[in-house]
Amino acid sequence: MSLTLGLHRALQQTPDAVMTVYGRRTRTVREVAARVARLAGALRDLGVGAGDRVAMLSLNSDRYHEYLLAVPWAGAVLNPVNIRWSIREIAHSLADSDSRVVLVDDAFAPLVPGLRERYPQLRTVIHCGDAATPADALSYEDLLDSTDPVEDARRSGGELAGLFYTGGTTGFPKGVMLSHTNLVTSALGAAGTGFMYRPGARLLHAAPMFHLADLSGWIAVTLLGGTHIIVPAFDPVAVLSAIERHRVTEVLLVPVMIQALIDHPDLDRHDLSSVRAVLYGASPIARPALERAMAALPNAGFTQAYGMTELAPIATLLGPDDHRLPGLLSSAGRAAPHAEVRVVGPDGDPVPTGTVGEVVVRGDAVMLGYWNQPAETRAALRHGWMHTGDGGYLDENGYLFIADRIKDMIVSGGENVYSVEVENVIAAHPAVAACAVIGVPDETWGERVHAVIVRRQGADVTADEIRAHTKALIAGYKAPRTVDFAESLPVSGAGKVLKRELRKRYA
Missing domain, CATH: 3.30.300.30 (ANL, C-terminal domain)
Incomplete structure (x- = not known):
């Protein structure tokens, strides 16, 4: 299993199909593959070796899509940076991961001097925006124009694919180590349900591409030969317009985004009939908001995903049919095809049905561990199970109900x-x-x-x-x-x- 597999498959089967749409730019599979091979060559020329970490600090774009493919193509490891962090937090993650090469877009180029001051080991900055390239950075497009393509390193399987830092809701972020197998297993497990990410999907990237929720959809749609419609960041008007203009079929939204869409006064002025699947998660959603969203998108099947970065990220899914049963709307669904889910007590043994305990998950999507934190890894991974820190219970049919973060x-x-x-x-x-x-x-x-x-x-x-x-x-x-x-x-x-x-x- 490899993150680049979908690109090779599409290049063989549908090389002239549109792969990315970003603003007025559209690129075919053949064009993306050529650019990815050249960007990988540029990274190698800049001294990026096998297993080195390459960071990305950027809003969503077609170049983000290329980065996600080019870094493993070069034999290196992804490090997508949380765009909401302060300079101090970003610099800490770069130092912690020893990321010497960073790609930045126009929105984050002004942070580079501060990052260099706090992290002097930062060797190379690649500017991947559309404005003029800053003096202390290399031009993304110039690198592609001046570099020969290289062959795919074919990094795969249990090899480290990326460091994905946790959101920091309970403390300073930890680097979660995920392999190619972890990431592809989770994406294919979700796609295998048939709830979303079907062949020919046109996926809208409105959620941040640095986050595992969006990345999982990106992997699935890339593997299935679909099209990526990309907007820089969530904006209700931009999302509504993109759905209508590009006939988006699948969209991933977090609850605050759903709320913003259904509250927008222009909601009814846009044709949203193309949407056939909505995936939501990351935090609980109020039932009234969910019911209003389902009414606004009557052609769409709604699926809730529960999981975490350490699970690459999906553990359970509540499918469209389940959403039609009022008693299940508060559930997080049942174990996804690739995951085994239990609820256990303090001794690690399963608790009776209906009893609140800690949710634990086992399977090939479970992380390799926390970067440079063996004690934290041992605490989280016990006897083959990922201990999530979430409290919940299972009903008699295997539906999981999340009670709370144990710490909450x-x-x-x-x-x-x-x-x-x-x-x-x-x-x-x-x-x-x-x-x-x-x-x-x-x-x-x-x-x-x-x-x-x-x-x-x-x-x-x-x-x-x-x-x-x-x-x-x-x-x-x-x-x-x-x-x-x-x-x-x-x-x-x-x-x-x-x-x-x-x-x-x-x-």
């Missing part, structure tokens, strides 16, 4: 409160656009349930009304004792709410 569970007055349950109830209030529930220190209760809420535009609601609404639906001790209203919630590059940042405010 609130213990108030001796009672366990799962923040996800409270968030789902609060989100059902018509005046709520988004919310996050955390535990904050309390002299009486140890921790108290606290909600941070973003009101829907033009709506008004008070803390007392939120508490009354919550108490009408779940036990009183689970209702937020305190409520704050905010303009927005802090989110990671993958769209996950950063509860760590919220906790800092109330520590």
Whole structure:
């Protein structure tokens, strides 16, 4: 298994088919293959050897697509950088991974002087934007024009394919080591369900391409000979326009993106009938938002994916048929074809059906380990199982229900409160656009349930009304004792709410 396999297959079978669409640029499979082979040659000429890490700090683009293929083609290792990080965090990840070559686009070229100051070992910067190349960088297009193509190194199987740094929701990011087998197994497992990523798919890249959720779709569609429609970053108008103009068939969105689309006043003015599959995940979604999205895209089958970077990234899937059963809308689905899922207690033994424990996963998609962190690796990988740190339970039919991150569970007055349950109830209030529930220190209760809420535009609601609404639906001790209203919630590059940042405010 190899990340470059799909390009070789497409070059043999459909060389003149369009492979990428980015703005006004379209490139065929044959054109992409030629550019990838030249970029790989340029990387080798710049001193990139087998197993060396090559970083990418960029918004989505067709050149990002080429980077994902050229780095393994050169025999090197991918290091896609989280675009929401500070200079300090980016420099740390480059130093931690020993990435000496970095590709940057126009949006991030201004960060290069600061990165060089914090990470003097940065040897080469390749500018992959469309504006003028900065003085301290090499031109991406000039490198391609002046370099001969090289043969694919055919890096594959258990060899390291990439370092993918975790989103940092619970601490400083760790480099997750994923092999070619890890990544391809997860992508093919998802495609094998038939829920999405079918042959001929036209996948819209609106989620960030540095993230595993988008990358998994990229791998599947590349292997199946599909077309990649790429927008630089999520924007409701850009997404709606791209779907209509390019007849997009598959789209991956995180819940905050879904909310932004269904709330946009121009939603009904665009023809979205081409969309046949919507994959969502990365964080829980409020049931009202999901139901509105399903109504807005009636031709699309909705699939929820649950997983994590360490699982490359998919563990379970809730398919389109499951979405038609109201009792399952709060489920994360059942184990994907490539994964085995259990819920275990502190001793590592499976707990009874319906009992909350820790979700663990086994299979060929499970990471190799954490880069340069053997102790962290041993703690996460035990007896062949990846311990996710998520609390959940399985029902009698194998459907997984996520209760909470174990670290996010609130213990108030001796009672366990799962923040996800409270968030789902609060989100059902018509005046709520988004919310996050955390535990904050309390002299009486140890921790108290606290909600941070973003009101829907033009709506008004008070803390007392939120508490009354919550108490009408779940036990009183689970209702937020305190409520704050905010303009927005802090989110990671993958769209996950950063509860760590919220906790800092109330520590």
